[in-house]
Amino acid sequence: MRIGCRLSYRLTQPTPLIAMLNVHYSRFGDLERADYLVTQPSVPLESYRDGFGNWCTRMVAPAGDFVLSTDGIFRDTGLPDPKAPYARQQAVQDLPSETLVYLLGSRYCDTDLLSEEAWRLFENTAPGWARVQAICDFVHAAVSFDYMQASATRTASETLAERQGVCRDFAHLAIAFCRCMNIPARYCTGYLSEFGQPEPHAPDDFAAWMEVYLDGQWWVFDPRNNKRRTGRILVARGRDAADVPLTQIFGPGTLSDFEVWTRDVHKEKGGPASGSTI
Structure with missing residues (x-):
């Protein structure tokens, strides 16, 4: 590439x-x-x-x-993002110390305002990979992508209320929901190719996605596209977009x-x- x-x-x-x-x-x-x-x-x-x-x-x-x-x-x-449908969610007390910061609220991931809604929506989903996928499914369906509605100040709770945003907003909302459900989640930015996607392709741009910690390792999830993609190359990661x-x-x-x-x-x-x- x-x-x-x-x-x-x-x-x-x-x-x-x-x-x-x-x-x-x-x-x-x-x-x-x-x-x-x-x-x-x-x-x-x-x-x-x-x-x-x-x-x-x-x-x-x-x-x-x-x-x-x-x-x-x-x-x-050239392979799609790795997938592990049976990856388990670990109890908070069993998580490595370095992952705990990714359970906390941050500038754009206002978990304090979303915790009640997260548990209402996802309490009855199976813990682990299935729960994260349910969160991605919800965010992908609930939020409309609109490049003209980009905002440098929109938080996760505002994305849920407004139901619109760009890829960083999809990522922030899914990250906040994961953290509310005691799943460490971090924000990623980098390149995402259009290899293998139907034409006409969208113009190239930097992309945002998330990584979640399940079964002892970090896994890529992309609530904006909600599919495993090829040609994804990381530039930076942090708690949310404010860090990167x-x-x-x-x-x-x-x-x-x-x-x-x-x-x-x-x-x-x-x-x-x-x-x-x-």
Whole structure:
């Protein structure tokens, strides 16, 4: 898979910026060509790992037009997300300590407001994989995807009330329901190809999904698409979207252009500009 992005900004003053755009270290073994972060104009870069293990790059962008881009090649099995229908839900007292943070409420996953509704909806479902799938089924059916209704402040409870949103809202609501049911769940963002999907394909974009902890390991669930997909490559994970912004700008600025591409290198004829532009 050839994957990458190009984000263009218009800045009115020199602006500190943190980018989280490189593929997660868990996929380094699949690397064919590194997705190095490149800036135009070139500026000094300093990289570090955050508290969740995500790779972050900090810089000071100059005033004017500024571009961040990556372009890498990663091997992928071409197989759909793994599935384990008999994976068990573990009792809270048996969970590893490092998973407990993913049972707690967070900025966008307001479990305190959703706990009663979660138990009303899912108390009678079978614990484990079946319960998580029931949550995904509910969220997928209850929420309408509408890119024009994206909101940077919408919480899980607001998504349930408004019944609309984008992929991050689907993920936040499903994560909050899982946590209410004592299932550790964390937010993921990254690339999701359209390989194997009916045409016409939606424009390429970054995607959001979740991972839940069942039977001693983390498993991918995607309440937005509600199916096992191929060509999913993780960039970052955290408690919710507040932990994994693709870019964090510390000052005024405007996103003037945005491209994402996920392509099969064996079929690719053009360059990365064949991705989406919005």
